[in-house]
Amino acid sequence: MNRAIGLLVAFTTASFASGCLDHIVHVDGRDPVVDPAVGTAVHATHTDRCSFAEPNNEREQSTSYALGDTVYGCITENDVDFFEFQAPGDVAGGYVKIDLSNVGITGAIEYEVYSVSDNGQIFGHYGSNNGQSIAGYFTAAAGVRYRVAIRTFSGYTSSYDYDLKMAYTPFVDVYEPNDRSEEAKPIPVGAPIEAMMSAGHEFADISSADFEDWYSVDLASGSVHVKLENVPSDVALAVSMVDSSGNEVGSGYSSSAGASAVINADGIAAGTYKVRVHLFSGDPKVVGRSSQFADTITKPYKLTVGQ
Ligand SMILES: [Ca+2]
Numbered sequence: 001m002n003r004a005i006g007l008l009v010a011f012t013t014a015s016f017a018s019g020c021l022d023h024i025v026h027v028d029g030r031d032p033v034v035d036p037a038v039g040t041a042v043h044a045t046h047t048d049r050c051s052f053a054e055p056n057n058e059r060e061q062s063t064s065y066a067l068g069d070t071v072y073g074c075i076t077e078n079d080v081d082f083f084e085f086q087a088p089g090d091v092a093g094g095y096v097k098i099d100l101s102n103v104g105i106t107g108a109i110e111y112e113v114y115s116v117s118d119n120g121q122i123f124g125h126y127g128s129n130n131g132q133s134i135a136g137y138f139t140a141a142a143g144v145r146y147r148v149a150i151r152t153f154s155g156y157t158s159s160y161d162y163d164l165k166m167a168y169t170p171f172v173d174v175y176e177p178n179d180r181s182e183e184a185k186p187i188p189v190g191a192p193i194e195a196m197m198s199a200g201h202e203f204a205d206i207s208s209a210d211f212e213d214w215y216s217v218d219l220a221s222g223s224v225h226v227k228l229e230n231v232p233s234d235v236a237l238a239v240s241m242v243d244s245s246g247n248e249v250g251s252g253y254s255s256s257a258g259a260s261a262v263i264n265a266d267g268i269a270a271g272t273y274k275v276r277v278h279l280f281s282g283d284p285k286v287v288g289r290s291s292q293f294a295d296t297i298t299k300p301y302k303l304t305v306g307q
């Protein structure tokens, strides 16, 4: 063996060993481990996958799941796999991306997501074809528990594998909680702030009031100019301003999704005012049936109050 070939063999052996450690799979279908008996990876077999976490066909039997984990599962005839997890405690909430991949070709898979708060279905999604991978997302509220049910949508002929991964991303919004007037958060005059026009699912349905954002601002006497811009493309927003007695001193909206809204008002008395940002029309995409996130999930709006 010449020197070049010897180096190549050593390099290849090292790469193979570390590569295995990156891709090992526990036989129980959950966390990667190395089998101490053989000192190398143990991959979940089809049999391992099909027995993993069973019985979990009923919601009361849900298998505990940690966000970010990969489950190496299997669907057998008339099988349902329920998994349950808790959203982190971020006050502004966040969103959970769901990926079902490496689906075997003897079935078309589907999933449904439920809030444990009311056992209502938040949404569901299915593959049109046997073996098709499916993705999706939904917004999650702080500390709320959710269940995902995985089963066959159509085309079952024999048991098939799937990989499940759910990953959580928090919303960046330092002004939450501010869905109600009494929760209005102070903002400065003349400096823009950014916040998210979204809401997590405490229950299966989200009320329009949960999309409201309230702010308070101290104004001098004179005129005021409010500008709401960088509006997400899937919603039309409105903004209004009330005085300390709750009387509206100005409002603005755009009926076009993604367009800015403004308020220009004169004759303002000095004092503390509240600004309310809310939906004018449109349907914030708090669930999605693809891996493409709607604007309301990823794009903050910008609000500026000037005098
Ligand atoms: Ca199963």
Ligand SMILES: [Ca+2]
Residues within 6 Å of the ligand: 054, 055, 056, 057, 079, 080, 081, 082
């Ligand atoms: Ca099951």
